[in-house]
Amino acid sequence: MKILVCLSNVPDTTSKITFTDNNTKFNTAGVQFIINPYDELALTRALEITEKQGGTVTTITVGLPETEPSIRKGLAIGATDAVRVNAEATDAYFVAEQIAAYAKAEGFDLILTGREGIDYNSGQVAGLLGEMLGLPSVNVITSIEIENGIATMERDIDGGKEKVSCKLPLVASAQKELTEPRIPNMRGIMAARTKPLKVVEATGSEKTSATVAFDLPPAKGGVKLIAPEDAASLIGILHNDIKII
Amino acid sequence: MNTSQEFFHANKPDLYNHPDYYLMDELLTEEHKLIRQSVRDWVKKDLSPIIEDVAQKATFPMHMIKGLADVGAFGPQLPAEYGCGGMDYITYGIIMQELERCDSGVRSTASVQGSLVMYPIYKFGSEEQKHKYLPKLAKGELMGCFGLTEPNHGSNPAGMTTNFRDAGDGKHVILNGAKMWISNSPFADIAVVWAKNEQGKIKGIIVERGMEGFTTPETHNKWSLRTSATGELVFNDVKVPVENILPSVEGLKGPLTCLNSARYGISWGAIGAAMDCYDTALRYSKERIQFGRPIAGFQLQQKKLAEMITEITKAQLLTWRLGVLMNEGRATPAQISMAKRNNVDLALNVSRNARQMLGGMGITGEYSIMRHMMNLESVVTYEGTHDIHLLITGMDITGISAFE
Numbered sequence: 031m032k033i034l035v036c037l038s039n040v041p042d043t044t045s046k047i048t049f050t051d052n053n054t055k056f057n058t059a060g061v062q063f064i065i066n067p068y069d070e071l072a073l074t075r076a077l078e079i080t081e082k083q084g085g086t087v088t089t090i091t092v093g094l095p096e097t098e099p100s101i102r103k104g105l106a107i108g109a110t111d112a113v114r115v116n117a118e119a120t121d122a123y124f125v126a127e128q129i130a131a132y133a134k135a136e137g138f139d140l141i142l143t144g145r146e147g148i149d150y151n152s153g154q155v156a157g158l159l160g161e162m163l164g165l166p167s168v169n170v171i172t173s174i175e176i177e178n179g180i181a182t183m184e185r186d187i188d189g190g191k192e193k194v195s196c197k198l199p200l201v202a203s204a205q206k207e208l209t210e211p212r213i214p215n216m217r218g219i220m221a222a223r224t225k226p227l228k229v230v231e232a233t234g235s236e237k238t239s240a241t242v243a244f245d246l247p248p249a250k251g252g253v254k255l256i257a258p259e260d261a262a263s264l265i266g267i268l269h270n271d272i273k274i275i
Numbered sequence: 276m277n278t279s280q281e282f283f284h285a286n287k288p289d290l291y292n293h294p295d296y297y298l299m300d301e302l303l304t305e306e307h308k309l310i311r312q313s314v315r316d317w318v319k320k321d322l323s324p325i326i327e328d329v330a331q332k333a334t335f336p337m338h339m340i341k342g343l344a345d346v347g348a349f350g351p352q353l354p355a356e357y358g359c360g361g362m363d364y365i366t367y368g369i370i371m372q373e374l375e376r377c378d379s380g381v382r383s384t385a386s387v388q389g390s391l392v393m394y395p396i397y398k399f400g401s402e403e404q405k406h407k408y409l410p411k412l413a414k415g416e417l418m419g420c421f422g423l424t425e426p427n428h429g430s431n432p433a434g435m436t437t438n439f440r441d442a443g444d445g446k447h448v449i450l451n452g453a454k455m456w457i458s459n460s461p462f463a464d465i466a467v468v469w470a471k472n473e474q475g476k477i478k479g480i481i482v483e484r485g486m487e488g489f490t491t492p493e494t495h496n497k498w499s500l501r502t503s504a505t506g507e508l509v510f511n512d513v514k515v516p517v518e519n520i521l522p523s524v525e526g527l528k529g530p531l532t533c534l535n536s537a538r539y540g541i542s543w544g545a546i547g548a549a550m551d552c553y554d555t556a557l558r559y560s561k562e563r564i565q566f567g568r569p570i571a572g573f574q575l576q577q578k579k580l581a582e583m584i585t586e587i588t589k590a591q592l593l594t595w596r597l598g599v600l601m602n603e604g605r606a607t608p609a610q611i612s613m614a615k616r617n618n619v620d621l622a623l624n625v626s627r628n629a630r631q632m633l634g635g636m637g638i639t640g641e642y643s644i645m646r647h648m649m650n651l652e653s654v655v656t657y658e659g660t661h662d663i664h665l666l667i668t669g670m671d672i673t674g675i676s677a678f679e
């Protein structure tokens with residue numbers, strides 16, 4: 031079994047978000063980066079599968095050299111080897127195109143991604159990869175078992191679960207329940223020192239979309255307290271100021 | 276910082292965020308930071324949720340041994356060829372800091388295993404001893420303890436009376452005596468014991484559980500280091516094979532060399548306890564409202580917090596520099612004494628001030644501060660008391676011993 035896991039490098043969830051360049055660029059100053067948590071689930075599940083059935087797990091990251099600590103962490107968690115496409119991960123189409131180019135040449139049985147990046151949350155890479163590689167793509171899976179070249183997966187749907195089976199090769203994206211993320215142990219960290227991390231140059235198109243502006247959600251307003259006996263002014267506010275009644 | 280561990284376990288109460296006022300992280304390698312984050316993630320996930328309960332019940336969390344071994348807490352600074360981490364001294368310090376950030380007792384268990392059991396076997400043991408014990412000790416499959424202190428010889432270990440003599444069969448020695456205040460003794464599989472031979476010279480000897488005449492009664496009712504098991508080692512005509520004697524050292528230099536390594540780890544660890552107390556007090560003081568405003572807005576509380584972070588930052592720098600000297604093999608025992616003394620003392624002061632800042636809540640097990648404070652009373656005593664380390668510095672700078 032040859033598995034490819036897409037690892038993206040995202041700001042830690044406690045980061046303070048600010049922008050530069052006229053609100054068109056995320057300000058990375060002082061921000062710490064981590065492996066996208068959903069991607070880490072994909073990686074862990076891939077390792078569980080290959081530990082049981084044999085095989086290799088390669089990670090691929092589209093990113094500049096500063097993404098390497100996250101890639102090393104992936105190797106420390108247990109990936110066999112890693113690839114970094116040396117380009118800034120600008121939009122989902124560009125990222126998917128890079129990964130597809132590498133995957134096409136290598137031929138993987140299974141490609142796993144996270145259900146979305148917790149940075150821009152576009153959630154498109156898995157779908158785009160399926161299209162670009164001509165493979166089935168199953169979104170937001172909460173379980174995956176593989177037997178005799180067939181993957182059986184569960185995914186959340188509105189008000190219930192859907193069980194899907196699909197022949198390999200395929201692309202799937204990981205949702206929260208897929209597994210428990212693993213903490214790298216000392217042995218893994220030692221082993222990661224000598225595992226291969228290959229850097230390849232980007233191919234294909236320039237990015238296809240451009241950010242016009244980012245906006246932060248409006249700051250939470252203060253709370254207006256209205257005495258219970260003063261229903262009239264509450265109705266007045268809802269009617270005249272907020273205009274919802 | 277929040278990794279996947281916290282992203283998916285967001286309702287856990289361990290909110291620790293480490294203070295780094297002088298951007299010390301820039302002095303660390305990516306690997307140092309990965310190890311620190313891994314240990315921290317493990318602590319937050321497995322250790323923090325149980326530590327208060329374990330401390331209240333004063334039981335040692337045996338089921339944590341595997342986790343400790345996995346994160347590399349046992350002898351990370353020793354070579355990989357013996358199944359150890361092969362990491363540098365800064366890594367060792369970082370791991371001790373992350374553990375003690377949670378609890379000094381857990382850190383003590385790791386210190387004893389790595390510096391007081393594995394280190395002497397590595398440094399003074401035969402090749403057979405190293406291969407026999409080190410890989411299992413690194414994995415936590417064997418646990419060890421270190422017997423130096425005796426009921427009548429604490430600060431003055433040279434006066435020890437535990438001794439061994441030739442058994443007459445050419446294959447064994449007969450060990451007699453007793454050790455006291457021994458961390459890990461109640462569950463240890465092996466004990467590195469320091470005892471005098473017939474010539475009165477101190478030698479290290481590996482005693483294994485199960486040897487006839489060897490018992491390890493537990494010391495109960497401690498108010499400090501309640502998550503660490505402490506006990507005695509009693510030797511009643513214990514027949515020990517001669518190949519269990521550490522061949523390459525004689526005299527007080529043996530145990531003191533081990534203590535240097537452990538004290539170095541404690542100097543990092545104690546800052547961890549201080550950082551946790553500071554972090555807790557800072558968060559609490561910003562949330563606790565009295566007289567209509569957060570108590571963090573009152574000058575008296577700001578003074579406490581400002582002094583805490585100043586002392587912590589100084590200690591971080593001191594200890595990082597000591598780590599570099601350790602890596603270069605240039606740190607002197609007196610330099611290590613200074614760091615151990617300074618850092619444990621500041622941690623005690625930080626814990627006392629932080630405890631006051633939490634008012635009544637500060638005395639409960641809801642917060643870690645009082646536990647740290649009680650633990651640190653042991654840390655300031657063992658591995659050389661506060662006073663003894665001062666005398667070491669005094670002797671180092673004047674050339675005159677004030678001990679005797």
Ligand SMILES: Cc1cc2nc3c(=O)[nH]c(=O)nc-3n(C[C@H](O)[C@H](O)[C@H](O)COP(=O)(O)OP(=O)(O)OC[C@H]3O[C@@H](n4cnc5c(N)ncnc54)[C@H](O)[C@@H]3O)c2cc1C
Pocket residue numbers: 387420421422423424428429430431455456457458459499500505653656657658659660661662663666677678679
């Ligand atoms: C929880 C715990 C765990 C421990 N674990 C271990 C272990 O694993 N292995 C081990 O071997 N030991 C261990 N110890 C023992 C510890 O190292 C000793 O307690 C310590 O060395 C002090 O010895 P003592 O208790 O006999 O005190 P004493 O030596 O009697 O000292 C009492 C007081 O006198 C002061 N004093 C002594 N001599 C002088 C002097 N010359 N000048 C000025 N003041 C002096 C000391 O500073 C101290 O304040 C542990 C202790 C504790 C509390």
